[in-house]
Amino acid sequence: MFGRILGIIISIGIIIAGLSGNFVLIGTESSIALVVVGVIFLIIDIIQIVRYNKQQETANGDKPVVAEIKDKENVKNTSVKPETQPKVQTNHHTQIETKYYFKNIFGTDFSRFEVRENVAVTDIAGYANEKFQLYKTRPYQAYKAEWGNPYTFGLYQNDEVKALIMIGDGRKMCKNVKYLISKMYAKKCDIPYVTFWTEAPNEKDYVIMRVNKYLNNNI
Numbered sequence: 001m002f003g004r005i006l007g008i009i010i011s012i013g014i015i016i017a018g019l020s021g022n023f024v025l026i027g028t029e030s031s032i033a034l035v036v037v038g039v040i041f042l043i044i045d046i047i048q049i050v051r052y053n054k055q056q057e058t059a060n061g062d063k064p065v066v067a068e069i070k071d072k073e074n075v076k077n078t079s080v081k082p083e084t085q086p087k088v089q090t091n092h093h094t095q096i097e098t099k100y101y102f103k104n105i106f107g108t109d110f111s112r113f114e115v116r117e118n119v120a121v122t123d124i125a126g127y128a129n130e131k132f133q134l135y136k137t138r139p140y141q142a143y144k145a146e147w148g149n150p151y152t153f154g155l156y157q158n159d160e161v162k163a164l165i166m167i168g169d170g171r172k173m174c175k176n177v178k179y180l181i182s183k184m185y186a187k188k189c190d191i192p193y194v195t196f197w198t199e200a201p202n203e204k205d206y207v208i209m210r211v212n213k214y215l216n217n218n219i
Helices: 002-020 031-073 095-109 121-125 170-175 177-188 204-215
Strands: 114-119 129-132 141-144 151-157 160-168 193-197
Touching: 002 031, 002 095, 031 095, 095 114, 095 151, 095 160, 095 204, 114 121, 121 151, 121 177, 129 177, 141 177, 160 170, 160 177, 160 204, 170 177, 170 193, 177 193, 193 204
Parallel strands: 160 193
Antiparallel strands: 114 151, 129 141, 151 160
16 A cells, blocks of 8 residues: 555656646656646556555455355365465456556665666577477477567666566466567576566565565575
């Protein structure tokens, strides 16, 4: 919730900056454009808070029912590590909302890093053409780095990439050749490759914990 409130504050700041006339949107030289962007971000933040509150109300309302079912069926609780088996739920966030959500987390909780978006695989591995076995049923074959799907985010320190973040549909990331190429080139370059499925909850604490786990092995 703190991250969402911080997002609203940032959005309001953008709007105020645009209205002052002293700041403009990069690439447009327009204060009005900056205000529009701020309003869009503000709407997204408000929608996220409303959805979060509804989810909390629903969850609290379902607790007694769940407890009763567990008592009747004598269900045994099994401890599941969040980093190995995240709870999957239907995610109705748009691609823009999801990207902004993660960008906000990286900007606030990983402020020691420079956050770059849509990092091309060629930025990491150059125009390589390496042989990999991406599927068990296929032999090794050559895949060009330029065929890979761009990494959603890259975390940099002193112009050196420390981690690559890929956010997308879980099925695609596990089977689609473009995502597999990106994964293999990150591995070849010895750079942590962290994935998040858009259909999973991706709570803020989980995101921070998972990224730190990979970073601590690379810094």
